Amino acid sequence: MEDTQPAVRARGLTKCFGDVVALDEVGLELVPGRIHGLAGPNGAGKTTLLGLLLGLAVADGGELEVLGRPVGRALAAPDGVAGFVDGPGLYPSLTARKNLAALAALRGQDTGARRIDEVLAEVGLTDVADDRVRGFSLGMRQRLGLAAALLTEPRLLVLDEPSNGLDPAGKQHVHGALRRLADNGVTVVLSSHRMDDLEALCSEVTILATGRVRFSGPLGTLAVETRALDHRLLTSDLRTARLVAAGAAGVTVLDGDVAWRGTEVLVVRATAPAVEQLVAALVREGVGVREVAPVVSPLEAAYLALTEEQRTEEQQEYGR
Numbered sequence: 001m002e003d004t005q006p007a008v009r010a011r012g013l014t015k016c017f018g019d020v021v022a023l024d025e026v027g028l029e030l031v032p033g034r035i036h037g038l039a040g041p042n043g044a045g046k047t048t049l050l051g052l053l054l055g056l057a058v059a060d061g062g063e064l065e066v067l068g069r070p071v072g073r074a075l076a077a078p079d080g081v082a083g084f085v086d087g088p089g090l091y092p093s094l095t096a097r098k099n100l101a102a103l104a105a106l107r108g109q110d111t112g113a114r115r116i117d118e119v120l121a122e123v124g125l126t127d128v129a130d131d132r133v134r135g136f137s138l139g140m141r142q143r144l145g146l147a148a149a150l151l152t153e154p155r156l157l158v159l160d161e162p163s164n165g166l167d168p169a170g171k172q173h174v175h176g177a178l179r180r181l182a183d184n185g186v187t188v189v190l191s192s193h194r195m196d197d198l199e200a201l202c203s204e205v206t207i208l209a210t211g212r213v214r215f216s217g218p219l220g221t222l223a224v225e226t227r228a229l230d231h232r233l234l235t236s237d238l239r240t241a242r243l244v245a246a247g248a249a250g251v252t253v254l255d256g257d258v259a260w261r262g263t264e265v266l267v268v269r270a271t272a273p274a275v276e277q278l279v280a281a282l283v284r285e286g287v288g289v290r291e292v293a294p295v296v297s298p299l300e301a302a303y304l305a306l307t308e309e310q311r312t313e314e315q316q317e318y319g320r
């Protein structure tokens, strides 16, 4: 496959369940060798899309190409694709090591014990390799599911909420493994509700709402496209800072002095350049600026703005 060819290309991809349109004319191009994040409110269509990539379901309309090949109507993972949705399928009564051997045998793979040890180490499960999966936590099962996918040496790895249930050390193992895969040219697509995880891991994101793509592209582009964000400023002189901010171009001072970690801070709504000018103006007025930070990250802000429609519809439907 040439580097320039998308790892996934979807055009007008549609999937319905009865009256529910889970995916509505989805168009997508995923650059190979990157980690792509998929975000969206509950019911946005993330799992449905990942299921189509894994060959677990067939689209009702549109075109889907995975790793340069059109996806047919067979319910099977396309060549070179591995992963899971709705948690990995594992055998509870077998140990982690035996699960991997059994899954490899099921696939007709001739996997040596060394390779199994390698993937267990990759996800940080070496110490529990001979424990039965029945006693595993959610996070350990997720990691074992990732190990099972790694055994197939995929070129496209598809994971539905892989960070679910992971403790900080588990997350470090999983994030490390995914980064190493991407460094080796593997494309990773993963869904998450955690914007901090997506920001830490992904170079590109797709935001879905009500089955439609609201944004797809590099995180950097999303930040640039994001309009005014709320910023928190910790200053040496809050009263003067408020006066300066009130007179600054493109800056809206949000009502009230906001307490943050026990300290009164100034919160303004402004674009990044307007915040930079405000900081310069504060310094000119002799106000020390100790900290400037967005109240929510650019990804979270964009996510909230782009998915507002679906969330508003839900609130009306449930009378909240």
Ligand SMILES: Nc1ncnc2c1ncn2[C@@H]1O[C@H](COP(=O)(O)OP(=O)(O)OP(=O)(O)O)[C@@H](O)[C@H]1O
Binding pocket: 017, 020, 021, 022, 040, 041, 042, 043, 044, 045, 046, 047, 048, 049
């Ligand atoms: N097998 C199914 N039968 C009926 N409806 C389904 C089925 N799978 C998904 N849906 C519906 O399709 C829509 C999209 O669901 P999907 O699971 O893809 O969303 P999601 O973004 O993964 O949500 P979540 O964040 O809650 O996991 C929802 O309205 C869901 O109820």
